[in-house]
Amino acid sequence: MPHLELLHLTKSFGQTAAVRDFNITVERGEILSILGPSGCGKTTTLRMIAGLETPTSGKIHFDGKDITGLPARSRNIGLVFQNYALFPHLDVFENVAFGLRTRRVKPETAVEQRVRKALAGVRMESYERRAVHQLSGGQQQRIALARALAIEPDLLLLDEPLSNLDPALREDLRDQMRAIIRELDMTTVFVTHDQQEALSLADRIAIMESGVCRQIGSPDDVYSRPTDAFVARFLGKANVMPGEFVGLTNADLAVIRPENIRLGEGSRAGTVSKTAFEGAVVNYVVEADGQQLNVRQFHRGGPIYRVGDTVRYEIPQEGIHRIAK
């Protein structure tokens, strides 16, 4: 039996549909990421799972039971808010203990034990009596995670867990979070607009756009085998070309990953119209046959093409992924 099931989930605000007919099943212990640009309905979906929004139609099943009408406080779901929503009037310990106190966990030693365990899980043991405003962004994020985990939730939800952190810290915390979540073996749904985050943390990714789920699959699936042009363009800026550009019929579209194009050799020729050097890689835009191609090359000390250079290139057959138009 799937652990969590969304069935034809739809949410409208007035005339606008934020989420339309979303269907997905999540297995026990699985980490699902909902990925999409801002305003695509991913946070609304998460809030419906948490019970903070009521679906306009559709069902949410948990362990086979319909929980669509169940209030948030009865769901036993841990939610980590985008801005963490730590209670500023309570210290770290009382923040983490909050969910235990609402559950009337007794005696106090049991509360202490569970809070300490949750804090140990996020490696923040020595911060119990700190005020939350004394913590850094990364520390607040981990306390928010500990607070959600202390209630021993059946399901963990994360809303843009790393978006409020600066980029250097983000990578560090992404690795820590992966370790923590994997260790727990807990069913997790997290929402993000950052594809690196989704690709590196999730078992499966659901890609949303304008309230509609475009594709669900493993990170490799959605990256290498997108089923539509939006997904292809959204992940890694793939080139989506008319079929005949690479010798297919025009009934199809050809998806070509920028890193799969070889520059400097081959049967095709184009003109470089943009060069951006990033250190390990160089990104080019090459104009050929009236099309613009994004090209991404590892920089191994060879020449860097300049704008206006004519360049030969090759698109290997295995680098072309065909999708229906």
Added chain:
Amino acid sequence: MFIGILVFAVLLIAVLYPNVFTFVGSFFPAGTFSLATYVHFFETPSAREALFNSLFISTATVILSAAIGIPLAFLLHRYDFRGRRILRALASAPVVLPPLVGVFSFVFLYGESGIISRSLQIALGLDRPWPRLTGVPGILFIHAYSMYVYFFMFTSAGLDRLDAAMEEAAETLGASTAGKLWRVTLPLLAPSFVGASLVTFMSSMASFSAPLIVSGGVRVLALEIFNSKLNGDIPMAMVETVILAGSSLAVLILLRWYEGRRKYSLTGKGVSVQRKPIRSGLAKVAAGLGGTVAVVFLILPHLMVFVMSFVREGTWTTQLIPPAYTTENYIKLFSDPSFFEPIRNSLWMSVLATGVNLAWGLMATFWLRRRTGWVRRVADILIVLPWALPGTVIAIAMVQSFSSFAGSVMLLPFLYFVRNIPIVVRAIDASFQQVDPSIEEAAVSLGATSAYTIRRVVLPLVMPGAIAGSLLAFISALGEFVSSIMVYVYSNRPISIEILSQLRQFNFGTASAYGFLLIILIAITLLVGERLHGPVRDPLVP
């Protein structure tokens, strides 16, 4: 440097000197040091009673105002229902009612022979009219009406800043509706409640009009000071002044200390809580009914003043409703020079005081904003002192310390100026805080001199807020009563004093015409301010 001297000269002469003079003077009743007057105060049962009554009434006012203001703020913030906007707009109606005008209007409505009291007597078949608006309950009734606004405003501002995610987080952690309220929302609003309690308590300690008119023999400190002075017992008046000021300041310091301990801020990030429509039929009826009663109750005093201002003098005796109406009260106000004089007096004194407030406030803020250390701290305390002290206290201090100026028409506008220093400086200061320092730096980097920067960049940005604050000062000077009654001379008697004297001659129509004129002037001033600046709010209240 010159500006600095001027700023401090005013603070020392106008704020510090009178209060120190009164404080020290209270220990020298006959020219030599003696605690005799203090001993006498605490040995006199009626004096002790006045102190106790003041403290009791103020505490009860805080509780009553909280009980009305907090739920109303929640209702208007969290729920949507028919008439919500009207109720929201009228919730601050008591603000445009000058203290004395509000009190006599309440007497016409809820007093012994008030319209509402007698209507209730007839409707419910009572032996006597009810309510009779007298004594402590009468004072509390008036206080609750005029001071719940503080709790309403503080709570509304707190709710605006409250991040909806706080309550949602509590909900996902299993908190029930009551649990969310008790363990998250109310604790987060605690600083707002403390702020509101502070303002309410101090206003209530200072309250003079309500006890003056409806006390029915109940003694309160603010009134005792006035009576002592009237009886020529100046040493006692000074001691009572020191005790009233001392208890107000003690509560101020206590609450500020408590406020400082809970040091966290509502960040104001995130989304505000969505307003819920009231759906269930019964709740709809209750909200509609309650809302209507509230709206009527809020606006009734204004309406009463309006109606009374058209009542022909001497015709309303035993009838339930005044029988004869006329416009001659207003005609008299503007055609008879002796009736117009108070209006002219109030206007010129308020304009003068406010103008000086604005000019001095700008100077002080400009000069102080770059200062740190003890100069700044001393100035800050002196600037806020007139706000922390009851009007009676400031008036007595002024009268005693500037006794050589007694009888001068300039003493009253000077008093208005002193009382409004805090409002105007705070407004200008708040306006300054909005100006990004880098804007000034940008002007300087473009080659502007500092005088040019101030004139062309800073002043234009600060001015709207400064003017809005000055308008508030103007309003409070216009309706000022508490200090006026101690300092006025016949030739500069302001509107509020004339209202009192008309009431004492039973010229209710004329008094009401003056009162309604004040309401209109205040409303117009607020509208002008809103045009200039957006909603005009007391900078000392959120």
